[in-house]
Amino acid sequence: MPESQSAVDEILTTIRDASRRVTVPKRAVAEALAGANGHLTADAITVEVQRHHPEISPSTVYRILEEFEELKIVVHAHLGRPAAVYHLAGTVHGHLTCHVCNTTFEIPAAHFNTLSRDLKKSFGFQLDRHHVALSGTCTNCLASSRTEV
Amino acid sequence: MPESQSAVDEILTTIRDASRRVTVPKRAVAEALAGANGHLTADAITVEVQRHHPEISPSTVYRILEEFEELKIVVHAHLGRPAAVYHLAGTVHGHLTCHVCNTTFEIPAAHFNTLSRDLKKSFGFQLDRHHVALSGTCTNCLASSRTEV
DNA sequence: TTAGATGCAAAGACTTTGCGCACTT
DNA sequence: AAGTGCGCAAAGTCTTTGCATCTAA
Numbered sequence: 001m002p003e004s005q006s007a008v009d010e011i012l013t014t015i016r017d018a019s020r021r022v023t024v025p026k027r028a029v030a031e032a033l034a035g036a037n038g039h040l041t042a043d044a045i046t047v048e049v050q051r052h053h054p055e056i057s058p059s060t061v062y063r064i065l066e067e068f069e070e071l072k073i074v075v076h077a078h079l080g081r082p083a084a085v086y087h088l089a090g091t092v093h094g095h096l097t098c099h100v101c102n103t104t105f106e107i108p109a110a111h112f113n114t115l116s117r118d119l120k121k122s123f124g125f126q127l128d129r130h131h132v133a134l135s136g137t138c139t140n141c142l143a144s145s146r147t148e149v
Numbered sequence: 150m151p152e153s154q155s156a157v158d159e160i161l162t163t164i165r166d167a168s169r170r171v172t173v174p175k176r177a178v179a180e181a182l183a184g185a186n187g188h189l190t191a192d193a194i195t196v197e198v199q200r201h202h203p204e205i206s207p208s209t210v211y212r213i214l215e216e217f218e219e220l221k222i223v224v225h226a227h228l229g230r231p232a233a234v235y236h237l238a239g240t241v242h243g244h245l246t247c248h249v250c251n252t253t254f255e256i257p258a259a260h261f262n263t264l265s266r267d268l269k270k271s272f273g274f275q276l277d278r279h280h281v282a283l284s285g286t287c288t289n290c291l292a293s294s295r296t297e298v
Numbered sequence: 299t300t301a302g303a304t305g306c307a308a309a310g311a312c313t314t315t316g317c318g319c320a321c322t323t
Numbered sequence: 324a325a326g327t328g329c330g331c332a333a334a335g336t337c338t339t340t341g342c343a344t345c346t347a348a
Contacts (some may be wrong), residue, residue, distance in 0.1 A: 021322050021327060042313080058332050062313060064328095078227035081336075082310060096274050107272065115264045123256065124246050125286030135280045139273030170347050172303065191338080206305050211338060213303095231312075232337060 007034035007088065007094045011073050018071055025049070033074060039085035039095070039104050058093045080145040093129055098138035105138065156183035156237065160222050167220055174198070174205045182223060188234035188244070190254050226282040228253060242278055247287035254287070274293045 002047055011030040012022050031047040032040065038046070046061045046119070068074040076084045077095055093109035108127045116127040160179040161171050167213045181189065181197040181232045183237045187196070195210045214235055217223040234253070242258035265276045 016223040018159040023328065060329060082231055094270065105272065111267055118260055123245065126284055126291055128285040131284045134276055136277040142275055182318065209304055
């Protein structure tokens with residue numbers, strides 16, 4: 001997995017550049033984020049991290065995620081459920097969550113260009129394109145609800 | 150306040166139509182929702198309700214909000230913070246939350262027409278227009294950040 | 299009358315914090 | 324060697340649940 005490896009290196013470099021320390025737990029969280037290309041709750045990250053390093057505690061994961069957010073390494077969003085989901089910044093832009101099957105899809109920021117311009121013009125509101133999280137129904141669930149009923 | 154009164158009546162009618170019982174706590178929650186024209190957390194609703202009925206417990210408020218959601222009386226959204234916010238369904242469409250001053254604005258659903266069509270066409274995703282919650286920076290905070298720095 | 303709703307208290311899910319020791323730099 | 328970061332455990336916030344009682348219909 002050469003590409004997720006480079007993503008990990010990039011994260012570690014960012015940490016060093018900010019004069020923070022590179023530690024085993026931080027490396028593990030970076031690997032978990034780079035390995036899973038989707039959205040992970042803090043709990044899911046903890047589980048993944050503990051597969052290799054059982055001694056790493058949830059509180060450490062939260063502290064690291066907080067630091068990573070400061071450094072713009074990750075962003076988080078609150079989707080349908082209370083638990084927030086985290087993912088690497090820059091790699092992802094918008095989220096579509098299906099409230100039927102609870103799956104989250106990622107879509108390119110370009111889809112928000114028109115909306116973003118409109119909100120700016122109409123309300124002076126500057127959309128944060130990293131946090132766009134929309135809920136609705138995905139294709140699959142639309143199709144099955146049609147056939148089922 | 151004749152207009153919020155009619156909103157309350159409408160809610161109570163919906164409850165009766167669904168063969169649920171109309172109770173003091175439900176009336177109080179309905180009044181809190183109709184009175185505040187904005188977005189309330191469950192906690193804020195509880196506080197408002199307890200101003201008139203101190204004996205009503207938070208768990209009851211949660212149960213009532215759950216029932217109101219089933220009956221499509223209210224919808225909730227997860228904005229920047231973990232706590233969900235609730236508001237009357239039908240009266241509101243989209244939310245813009247400023248992550249600087251933490252204010253939430255409501256905007257008409259019409260602003261999501263283009264986006265909605267695009268998501269449907271590109272991904273087969275049916276946007277739920279009641280749950281649109283976007284975060285960014287509002288005009289005021291944009292202006293002050295410009296002058297401050 | 300009687301099933302459903304409530305109040306209270308406890309538990310559960312998610313997240314933050316305090317403290318002393320370990321590890322990175 | 325110096326001091327940041329960690330593990331553990333406890334606390335904090337937000338929400339759900341169990342159970343006995345009460346009440347709307």
